[in-house]
Amino acid sequence: MEEQSEATGNGINxxxxxxxxxxxxxxxxxxxxxxxxxxxVNQYERPSVTVDVLMMSLRQRDLQILLIKRRSWPYENMWxxxxxxxxxxxxxxxxxxxxxxxxxxVQDVYLEQLYTFGDPGRDPRTRVITVVYFALLDSERLQxxxxxxxxxxxxxxxxxxxxxxxxxxxxxxxALNRLRNKLEYTTIAFNxxxxxxxxxxxxxxxxxxxxxxxxxxxxxxKIVSTNILEDTGAKKMEGTHRPARLYRFNPAAExxx
Amino acid sequence: MEEQSEATGNGINxxxxxxxxxxxxxxxxxxxxxxxxxxxVNQYERPSVTVDVLMMSLRQRDLQILLIKRRSWPYENMWxxxxxxxxxxxxxxxxxxxxxxxxxxVQDVYLEQLYTFGDPGRDPRTRVITVVYFALLDSERLQxxxxxxxxxxxxxxxxxxxxxxxxxxxxxxxALNRLRNKLEYTTIAFNxxxxxxxxxxxxxxxxxxxxxxxxxxxxxxKIVSTNILEDTGAKKMEGTHRPARLYRFNPAAExxx
DNA sequence: CTAATAGTGTCTCTAAGACATTATAGC
DNA sequence: GCTATAATGTCTTAGAGACACTATTAG
Numbered sequence: 001m002e003e004q005s006e007a008t009g010n011g012i013n014x015x016x017x018x019x020x021x022x023x024x025x026x027x028x029x030x031x032x033x034x035x036x037x038x039x040x041v042n043q044y045e046r047p048s049v050t051v052d053v054l055m056m057s058l059r060q061r062d063l064q065i066l067l068i069k070r071r072s073w074p075y076e077n078m079w080x081x082x083x084x085x086x087x088x089x090x091x092x093x094x095x096x097x098x099x100x101x102x103x104x105x106v107q108d109v110y111l112e113q114l115y116t117f118g119d120p121g122r123d124p125r126t127r128v129i130t131v132v133y134f135a136l137l138d139s140e141r142l143q144x145x146x147x148x149x150x151x152x153x154x155x156x157x158x159x160x161x162x163x164x165x166x167x168x169x170x171x172x173x174x175a176l177n178r179l180r181n182k183l184e185y186t187t188i189a190f191n192x193x194x195x196x197x198x199x200x201x202x203x204x205x206x207x208x209x210x211x212x213x214x215x216x217x218x219x220x221x222k223i224v225s226t227n228i229l230e231d232t233g234a235k236k237m238e239g240t241h242r243p244a245r246l247y248r249f250n251p252a253a254e255x256x257x
Numbered sequence: 258m259e260e261q262s263e264a265t266g267n268g269i270n271x272x273x274x275x276x277x278x279x280x281x282x283x284x285x286x287x288x289x290x291x292x293x294x295x296x297x298v299n300q301y302e303r304p305s306v307t308v309d310v311l312m313m314s315l316r317q318r319d320l321q322i323l324l325i326k327r328r329s330w331p332y333e334n335m336w337x338x339x340x341x342x343x344x345x346x347x348x349x350x351x352x353x354x355x356x357x358x359x360x361x362x363v364q365d366v367y368l369e370q371l372y373t374f375g376d377p378g379r380d381p382r383t384r385v386i387t388v389v390y391f392a393l394l395d396s397e398r399l400q401x402x403x404x405x406x407x408x409x410x411x412x413x414x415x416x417x418x419x420x421x422x423x424x425x426x427x428x429x430x431x432a433l434n435r436l437r438n439k440l441e442y443t444t445i446a447f448n449x450x451x452x453x454x455x456x457x458x459x460x461x462x463x464x465x466x467x468x469x470x471x472x473x474x475x476x477x478x479k480i481v482s483t484n485i486l487e488d489t490g491a492k493k494m495e496g497t498h499r500p501a502r503l504y505r506f507n508p509a510a511e512x513x514x
Numbered sequence: 515c516t517a518a519t520a521g522t523g524t525c526t527c528t529a530a531g532a533c534a535t536t537a538t539a540g541c
Numbered sequence: 542g543c544t545a546t547a548a549t550g551t552c553t554t555a556g557a558g559a560c561a562c563t564a565t566t567a568g
């Protein structure tokens with residue numbers, strides 16, 4: 001919808017690499033259209049392409065994202081969305097999965113392409129076009145490797161972000177919008193919960209992301225009416241009160257909210 | 258160990274470092290992780306980046322798109338979505354507008370980034386990542402330069418497409434989905450109509466894109482209730498029947514459907 | 515006066531939202 | 542029996558969809 005500018009940034013390449021860009025003769029033939037002729041690839045510099053991955057999870061009853069601290073110019077000491085170059089034989093999604101694996105060690109999580117940010121000048125070093133993905137991680141699996149001792153990688157509440165490098169603030173806002181919209185008409189929320197969960201926990205997901213309180217009875221009525229939940233029969237006992245039923249998401253009932 | 262290299266080294270930083278890798282010796286020393294070595298930008302080929310623009314318009318009471326005929330390998334003689342390389346100092350949106358201008362001569366039309374397609378192998382010549390935009394053109398303005406004598410540029414119904422090059426079939430399906438969805442909750446449809454139009458014409462836009470008949474009374478009731486239309490006072494007389502009121506879109510009333 | 519399309523209102527059904535009480539556990 | 546949270550139903554209102562007749566023009 002709206003055009004945003006680019007983002008990611010992480011660093012990128014240097015001038016040197018630009019000069020070194022190899023030219024494949026096969027590309028010679030490349031033309032995507034008549035116009036392509038005008039832009040013979042051999043005489044053009046190529047932008048760098050990176051994939052950034054916004055990893056989101058519910059932690060401490062808050063919507064948090066993983067950021068890394070930059071250690072050098074530009075935006076030294078500011079926080080940034082993790083990302084890296086796309087390998088020449090790697091799909092964009094594969095690059096995103098690689099990032100995810102490197103940062104969190106998790107696999108098989110929800111991953112969606114968000115938007116491509118490519119304004120010239122978003123990175124002062126060189127032209128970088130970034131394809132941004134976002135991932136939804138359930139906090140339970142994440143716990144496993146929660147304790148990173150790295151001081152330059154950390155989780156932040158989307159509601160209390162530090163100063164961000166490049167146009168990463170804008171990217172996060174864009175992602176939050178996407179997430180909020182999809183929450184309303186898809187079953188995306190379940191990706192933030194472990195396999196079994198209570199209705200209260202599900203409601204928290206919605207409340208935290210939409211950033212507003214929801215009515216308990218209306219919420220449950222709506223969710224139950226869709227038949228996307230399966231009662232596991234188990235209950236979650238915690239605290240000094242009535243235990244809550246544990247449910248499981250039933251993807252078979254691919255019902256749209 | 259592993260933990261450390263993943264969380265710290267690889268992850269982020271090194272990703273970052275990748276981007277920065279080259280040149281600053283200080284950084285070099287700082288991050289010398291395995292990954293950094295692997296992704297030293299200097300030894301990596303860069304993908305080509307193109308912007309393709311799917312130009313859509315209502316013509317002959319049909320939803321049509323502009324395609325160009327390829328004249329050489331690969332996909333010789335097949336039809337493709339127009340596109341071209343992104344100039345090194347040009348934003349993605351600017352590149353899309355340039356394409357649009359080159360192909361149709363129109364400016365100031367609705368333009369939206371659709372998705373980025375980048376699977377290796379989608380183009381047999383080299384790695385090409387394409388950022389796809391779609392544009393909505395109102396047929397009236399388009400008439401002006403409707404008569405292109407180029408035999409390799411033509412409009413096609415999205416419902417009767419020729420054989421398409423690359424993954425362009427998939428791209429068109431993706432765009433059609435996006436358009437259909439947005440039709441329901443935005444005022445995007447007005448971009449396909451000239452400044453003044455009748456309610457029947459507006460209904461055609463919906464019917465053609467959604468590919469189904471709508472109820473006349475319900476449709477009008479809904480549109481009118483949003484207050485996004487302004488009666489121009491003028492009427493459109495054509496044929497031997499009661500003339501229809503001409504309306505104009507009132508963007509001030511940014512009402513969501 | 516005929517042909518062709520514009521324009522209009524009611525009823526039903528479903529979904530969203532407001533709202534308060536009882537149930538069950540630990541201690 | 543006290544505290545804390547789980548679980549549950551009704552009413553009102555708004556919007557979606559089904560549905561048929563009158564109005565206005567050219568010829």
